[in-house]
Amino acid sequence: MMRLYNTLTGRVEEVKPSNGMVIRMYLCGVTVYDYSHIGHARTIIVFDVIRRYLIHKGYKVKFVQNFTDVDDKIIKAAREKGVKPLELAEHFIEQYFKDFDGLNVLRADHYPRATEHIEDMHRIIKGLMEKGYAYRTSKGIYFHIAKDEDYGKLSKKQIDELKAGARVEVDEEKLDPLDFALWKFVDDEPSWDSPWGRGRPGWHIECSAMSMKYLGDTFEIHGGGEDLIFPHHENEIAQSESLTSKEFSKHWVHVGMVNVKGEKMAKSLKNIEPIHSALSRWGANTIRLYCLSAHYRKPLEYDETLLKQALAVWRDIENALYELEHAMMIPAREGEEGRAVVEELKGIVDESFKVFMDRMDDDLDTPNAIASLLTSIKAVNRYAGEDMLDVNTAKTVMPRLNDMLFILGLKRAEVSSEERARIEEMVKRRSMLRAEKRYKEADEIREMLRAEGIELVDHKDRTIWKKLS
RNA sequence: GGUGGGGUGGCAGAGCGGCUAUGCGCCCGCCUGCAGAGCGGGUAUACAGGGGUUCGAAUCCCCUCCCCACCUCCA
Structure with missing residues (x-):
């Protein structure tokens, strides 16, 4: 059972599915007036990982993320x-998909846009007027x-203190x-025309309208950046x-900011x-x-050295993946030693x-x-370095x-069959040259x-290649 | 001022009362035709400061000092 911090209660609580195994999630997406940046990426990647994790655990996740396009x-x-x-909004929505497909973020089930849900907003406003929660002014x-x-x-705001803050506009x-x-x-x-006069929606109403429309009056998880x-x-x-x-969202999840030199990354x-x-x-x-x-609730510093560290980690993972892929071609090692390697590697990876x-x-x-994943990666790389991998070890280790x-959303570069054939031809030629x-x-x-981004790695009796990504 | 979250080794980041986290960087050695990966060793006594509690505290309590976010549009 997955446990997540709930901003509403201030406690780490279990995420419980509603009927059967369904978990409904809503993420406040971006306002599309400019390019998305690393700060947006963090929030969206964190939600992507929550979603992937829940999917892996067997839940049926229904995921909705909006675009604020007005x-x-x-x-x-x-x-x-x-x-x-x-038109501007449309342009940046297209850019959004380029960016986040590029980041290997799974597509949401729906990407509702504010401008396509004006009627739904009107219904909510009407209801609030009828129940006496809303009133009309000249504005x-x-x-x-x-x-x-x-x-x-x-x-957890005290309303009196908010008023005392006097940062709110005077009207x-x-x-x-x-x-x-x-x-x-x-x-x-x-x-747009409305029952009360021509105008535009306020900022908050769209998310109420769209989340309830696609997920129901009550759903499991709602969230976004902590500045929301x-x-x-x-x-x-x-x-x-x-x-x-009724209760709106049961669980509220908020992701920490990305900072640059200690300050929040922001367009302004x-x-x-x-x-x-x-x-x-x-x-x-x-x-x-x-x-x-970093843990998702903590601030994350945007700094070159941190990206370099992440790249080094990825290179290790990538190396292990290619070693295993190439090991699929190596016949199973016979005897006690081969079995011992499989057993040991299996033990490490399972743990x-x-x-x-x-x-x-x-x-x-x-x-x-990630640190735990690296335990497996290191073990694979170690055996690869000792030329101990074979088809059995690869088959044993790959599923886990x-x-x-999958959960972290990491994947190797894709290689077309033509590209593969060409690389292997070159590797073959080089091996002959080396033999001479x-x-x-x-x-x-x-x-x-x-x-071209292809790295070769020589083993005792063969050479493997990696397409870096 | 209010609310929430923090201050750990060169850097990043775990740790939630007792056992080298981990990763990156750097140095030396092994391996390699050279690389890459790997292996062995090293990188002064790491835990904001001061008091407690405890046989024992980075971990619990009190005080002090710093930092960040939000309180305005913001992922």
């Missing part, structure tokens, strides 16, 4: 670029937090400074629970590393290992898998889970290793392949 920032950016807001429709007696329960018409907009009256584009706890998630709870009188601070640029520099596996190298799962169960302890790699001690020519082939 918002002041989008409108502003579109105006500056001289394009329509919805829009507002949610009245005073009507919601447990307002603040997620962020004489609002009954309470903390009341937030459900619908804002505007005439310019983009805007207040006001966004607090307000989502207020709206949703006031409307349905101009210290972002866009995903597309990080991907071309480091590759998906390295970025994923980096994002998972490391057990520890891996145990660490993952405990509030997604990925740093330790693949399970762990024509090392200079042999090294030239190795260098040439290396320039």
